Amino acid sequence: MSDYEEARRDLDSYIAARVPLIGIRSAEQTRAVRLVREVAGSTRRANLPFWIYTRATGLRDLRTNSPVQEDRSLVAAMEFAAGQLTRRAHATVIFVEPDDLSADSPVTRHIAELARLADDQSGGVVLITDTPLWSGLQRLGMSVALDPPNAAEMYDIVVDFLKDQEGSVTIDWTEADARRVADFLVGVPAGTAVNVLATIAASGRLRREDVGRLAEIKDKHFSDLAGLERITLGASDHQIGGLATLRQWLHRRHQVMLADLRSTELRPPRGVLLVGVPGCGKSLSAKAVAAQWRLPLYRLDFAAILGMYVGQSEARLREALSMADRTAPCVLWIDEIEKGLAGQQDSTGVGRRMVGQFLFWLQESRSRVFVVATCNDIRSLPPELLRKGRFDELFFVDLPDDADRAEIIRLYHKRYVGVEPPQELLDRLTALSEGFAGSDIEAALKEAGFQVLLHGAASLTTEFIVDTFVDTIPLSRTHPEEIAEIRAWGRDRAIPAGAIGTAGSPSAGGRRRVIVPGDA
The missing domain is CATH 3.40.50.300 (P-loop containing nucleotide triphosphate hydrolases)
Structure with a gap:
């Protein structure tokens, strides 16, 4: 059962039980209103009155969408609701985000009074909001949580969208692709999911490679997240030595x-x-x-x-x-x-x-x-x-051995200097960098890159690069006891991140080779 179906079942039960106040918590107003319409549209409720209030349209009949009164204010809507809930049995009034309902306020107290009036006549007040209800309102009724579509419901949304596009858009997606698309889109509102799919389909074709783009498109929807910092990846971020x-x-x-x-x-x-x-x-x-x-x-x-x-x-x-x-x-x-x-x-x-x-x-x-x-x-x-x-x-993750350091030196030399290091220089730097971490090697070769930037490639000599390595004091020398303790713990209690083999330097643990993720 999808979350939507479960929410519809709960809402149907609460209305049938004449619960005086029902809170529907959802960030998707349109989807929540559709939920209420479906429940109210049941044949057994054909003669029961339902009205809905929104800030933009005022108070309207839920089924016909015809306006009830010219005054679109919340005050007028609540006065109408009080009159109907007092005189008529089994009446239901829906308020869509009428105000901040999370705190004690004149509005929430007024709605609480409406719920008590509804209780006397077996009526109901339904509140659609994306915030928790004030405790004074919660005590008067029940609540329904309408979360964004889960994978099953999102798959149905994707399938329905694809059916609508048949004949006008070329669709290369298989059923497995549709499943992946649904998994990618879980967490976004249903309306946003349709907008994302429509954006891709606007080119006239849904290609299989478009499936991978959905993560990037979805990411733009969540550009400002509390407690999470979005990290922008650079062109060289796929490269890493060892491991x-x-x-x-x-x-x-x-x-x-x-x-x-x-x-x-x-x-x-x-x-x-x-x-x-x-x-x-x-x-x-x-x-x-x-x-x-x-x-x-x-x-x-x-x-x-x-x-x-x-x-x-x-x-x-x-x-x-x-x-x-x-x-x-x-x-x-x-x-x-x-x-x-x-x-x-x-x-x-x-x-x-x-x-x-x-x-x-x-x-x-x-x-x-x-x-x-x-x-x-x-x-x-x-x-x-x-x-x-x-x-x-x-x-x-241990210190790099000889083979690792050689590959890391080659990687950073090419990145910052622009060319591969000569073999003779590579061998010399590998020996000089015993006990270096990858960050130590990068720091030394950055100095070489600064030299090229400021004075040109002709100014960069072998002696300059060697001096930068000689002048670099790695952490393994400044804090040898601390590093030795870390390595002793890791050898016995964790899987080596690098390839297991013979250590290439006296300070290294297991032998590791250098790789660049993404090449294979």
């Missing part, structure tokens, strides 16, 4: 993200937790996944979520995760997750409640939100976050 094992694992998960799981007990992949040495590509991996999978990337910003009032942080986190569900499919990047979900010793209990809320979402959400969380200090994370079943896998 061959991680990349192979992500390739399998991508196939599952695209698969039709309706006939199985499987759920979409939840995500991955990356721990390890700072500067070795954990954060870059989130960008690489989004770029390779052609999905929008959002960053969950705990600094923006934390509030000063009781319950504010938890409410903001709940809203952010809910919005992430609505933007699906997408990649959700949580950088340095330990800074947002540590706080187990917090006397206020906010940290523990946020951890519980986040874990519940990880466990129960069925949306196609792939989480890439990074962590430098794994000891500060609550143990329950590391339990199998929260994230799909836990990977350890």
Whole structure:
């Protein structure tokens, strides 16, 4: 059963039971009004009066849409409703967003009086709003939640749209494509979904490659999300050194993200937790996944979520995760997750409640939100976050070995200097960069890029590049004890993100090869 059918069943039951006040919470006014019309249109209610009020049209007959009175004000509508609910039995008046109904106000108190009048005559007041009702109204009746279309209902919307276009638009989509389109559009209002489909169909043809564009189009609909920061991907964000094992694992998960799981007990992949040495590509991996999978990337910003009032942080986190569900499919990047979900010793209990809320979402959400969380200090994370079943896998990102460093040097030398490094220079830099993280190598070669920018390519000498590497002091030398502790933890408790083999340097863990996601 779709959410719409369930809402219609509940509304039909409440009206049949003559509940005096019914709240319909929905961000889609048109869809909510259609729901009420369908329920009111039942043959057994043919002789029962229904009126509807909107700010634009005033009070009208629900079935014929004919105006009831010339005065379109809310005051006039409520006066009419009071008269009808007093004199007539089984009358129903629908108010569409008449005012802010979430707080105690003259309007909400007036509507409460109307509900009491309706109760005396077995009538009803229906409120359509996108905000929670004031508690004084909630106590008088029942409520219906009309959420955006789920996958089943969205598929019906897509199929109906395709049928309407037959003969005028060339349709290359298969049934599987229609299913994928429906999955992509879950979370947007029904009207927006139709608009998106119409925008693509305006070219005169619905091509199979258009299916992948839907994530980008949907992303524009959610351009301003509370607690989520939209990350714009650059042309080079698909490139990253190392992490061959991680990349192979992500390739399998991508196939599952695209698969039709309706006939199985499987759920979409939840995500991955990356721990390890700072500067070795954990954060870059989130960008690489989004770029390779052609999905929008959002960053969950705990600094923006934390509030000063009781319950504010938890409410903001709940809203952010809910919005992430609505933007699906997408990649959700949580950088340095330990800074947002540590706080187990917090006397206020906010940290523990946020951890519980986040874990519940990880466990129960069925949306196609792939989480890439990074962590430098794994000891500060609550143990329950590391339990199998929260994230799909836990990977350890180590310092690059000789082969990795050579490939990373080649990648950044070409990016910032514009050409591949000579083999002799590459070998020399590889030896000099023992113990470097990828970020250390990038920082050294950026200096070479600045030299080219300011003084031209002819000014860049081998000695200059070698000096930049010699002058770079990596974190593995400034904080050797801390790095050694991180690596000792990761070797025993997580899967190596790079290819397993013989270490290429005394400070390296497992051997890893360098890859560029998207080439395969």
